[in-house]
Amino acid sequence: MKHTTPHGVTVTAKSEHSKGVNGALEAKFFHAKSGVSIDKAKLNPDGSMGLEASRRDIAKNVKLVAKVNDVLKGEVSMEHTVGKSSTRATLDVEGNWMRTSTCMAVGSSLLVGAQGDFIVGAPKDSALKSYSVGAATGGSRWGASLTCTNAMQTYNASGFYILQPNLVGSVMAVTTPEKSETSFEAGVRYQCNPKTTVRAKVNSNGLVQACAVNRCADKVAVTVTAAAAKNDTTPKFGLLCALG
Known part of the structure; x- marks a missing residue:
């Protein structure tokens, strides 16, 4: 649930239910006169806190960002x-x-x-x-990227192609030649109508996932998910309702 006060403070409450209740409370605020932005102030269920703040143009074309938690660890x-x-x-x-x-x-x-x-x-x-x-x-209908990480030991390649204005296909592959390990993931996104989007993807481990998102009202979105694995073909379903 998300709410913005008249003073410009946005408060977000999150709750998850999986064999118990878990959630968090977040807030953000921008002070126009000073240029300071509280990008995220987060309170976790265990009482721990985190803060992310930034300020643009402390010098010409320079932005300062600080992240810290309640035990003064951060960057x-x-x-x-x-x-x-x-x-x-x-x-x-x-x-x-x-x-x-x-x-x-x-x-x-x-x-x-x-x-x-x-x-x-x-x-x-x-x-x-x-x-x-x-x-x-x-280009106008496609994109591709290649990254080399872990001191040039792991290669990540990804790409997408817009098949139709409402249909996009994508693929991603990760390979580590020294370990002879390669994994991939392919997916599609289909825009059924202005309010409904369907996504599906499959990876090299045989995991198939799909979800449908419907914006049934102003600031209300309902998401239905389904997943099945190669070694467990029984579908697992989920339901999420987002307000704000």
Whole structure:
């Protein structure tokens, strides 16, 4: 359930029922005069709390983001955007690790990026822990991307194609050559009408999943899900109603 107060505070209450009750309470707020945004203030059922806040334009084209929990663990990020390129640096509040990433557009249809994770400490202890690179391209009816993660040990490829204005097909594959492991997932999305969407997907493990979402009224959406596995063909069903 989601509600926005006249002062611009959005409060979201979530509840899950699976052999018990679980949920969370979230709120977000933007203060226009200061430019500070509380992107998420979260209260969990166990009493733990989390806070995500950001402020744009602390300097020209620079955004500051902070995430912290109630035991003062979290991270601080700074993002700099110029033209078609963006660079972000993230440091955990204890100063143990740092992540840097950069992304830029090349031409009109190619996007390339890279990310590196560093262990931060004394000069002799600091080291590059992992890195990844990626590229994405596409046209008016299709898109494709390739990323290499875990220091070039794992390759992820994905793509989609718009078969019809209301029908989209997609595929994703992950391979680790050193371990001879490959997995894939393929899916479709069909827009039955402006209020109803059907999605279905199957993966290499034989798991088949499908869902139908119907916006039956203003700010009310009902979702029905079904799933069956290769080793258990008995369908499992689910029902979700979202307000807001």
